[in-house]
Amino acid sequence: MSRRLEDLSGPEVGERITDSSIIVLPIGAVEQHGPHLPLAVDHVIAHEAAAALVAEYGDAHDLWLLPTLSISKSNEHAWSPGTLWLSATTMLSVLDDIARSIATTAARRLVFLNGHGGNSALLNVACREIRLDHGLKTFLVHPFVPADHGGESPEAELGMGIHGGHQETSVFLHLRPDLVHLEKADRAVPAALADNAHVKFGGLTSFGWLSDDFFPEGHIGDPTTANAAEGKELFETAVRLLGEQMAEIATFDFGR
Numbered sequence: 483m484s485r486r487l488e489d490l491s492g493p494e495v496g497e498r499i500t501d502s503s504i505i506v507l508p509i510g511a512v513e514q515h516g517p518h519l520p521l522a523v524d525h526v527i528a529h530e531a532a533a534a535l536v537a538e539y540g541d542a543h544d545l546w547l548l549p550t551l552s553i554s555k556s557n558e559h560a561w562s563p564g565t566l567w568l569s570a571t572t573m574l575s576v577l578d579d580i581a582r583s584i585a586t587t588a589a590r591r592l593v594f595l596n597g598h599g600g601n602s603a604l605l606n607v608a609c610r611e612i613r614l615d616h617g618l619k620t621f622l623v624h625p626f627v628p629a630d631h632g633g634e635s636p637e638a639e640l641g642m643g644i645h646g647g648h649q650e651t652s653v654f655l656h657l658r659p660d661l662v663h664l665e666k667a668d669r670a671v672p673a674a675l676a677d678n679a680h681v682k683f684g685g686l687t688s689f690g691w692l693s694d695d696f697f698p699e700g701h702i703g704d705p706t707t708a709n710a711a712e713g714k715e716l717f718e719t720a721v722r723l724l725g726e727q728m729a730e731i732a733t734f735d736f737g738r
């Protein structure tokens with residue numbers, strides 16, 4: 483049985499979608515990821531993680547998959563031709579419109595499953611705006627929490643494998659090995675940042691950045707050590723953790 487919302491007929495939505503349903507919107511990006519990866523990385527990862535999540539945990543938690551929002555807020559890569567991006571205001575409007583549409587169903591829980599770190603701050607804003615404007619319970623989850631938002635990155639990358647680095651490249655080697663060109667990969671870690679006490683990724687002081695502020699290649703991390711076996715493990719762990727999060731989201735009620 484399909485758990486893609488778009489596979490239902492109009493009348494079936496009224497029967498199958500209830501106030502216990504959780505609507506999952508995968509959000510990716512089409513943006514440069516350095517010379518070794520295609521533009522598609524983030525939306526492929528978001529889509530595959532969401533599809534695996536719904537396949538494994540959909541019946542347990544009444545999950546319903548929306549089509550992946552493949553173009554999002556990628557303006558840190560605007561310098562790179564081929565990157566497709568929405569402005570912050572456009573993206574907020576798109577999310578608000580999708581949420582308004584979901585609010586016409588019986589579902590009351592909307593989950594953003596985000597594969598692109600550049601969206602995270604805006605998606606937190608959207609969660610609150612949609613909560614206020616449409617009354618939905620809103621949640622933001624990541625297959626991989628970005629290192630500049632508290633996520634982990636290998637020590638070898640000095641905690642800065644945030645874009646096209648070891649982990650993301652490993653996961654993509656697992657999902658789409660035909661699209662990875664490791665022979666073109668090089669290490670691009672802005673090592674001097676690690677000497678700062680506060681102004682660094684994940685530090686007390688955050689800072690505005692564009693992906694070509696660091697190196698002209700546009701990735702940030704060290705993909706040269708990437709491997710598919712580790713990518714498989716990372717991906718499967720991510721899906722399991724997403725499943726655990728859905729179990730809590732399913733009953734979440736503000737501690738009342």
Ligand SMILES: [Zn+2]
Pocket residue numbers: 515523524597598645646650
């Ligand atoms: Zn990415």
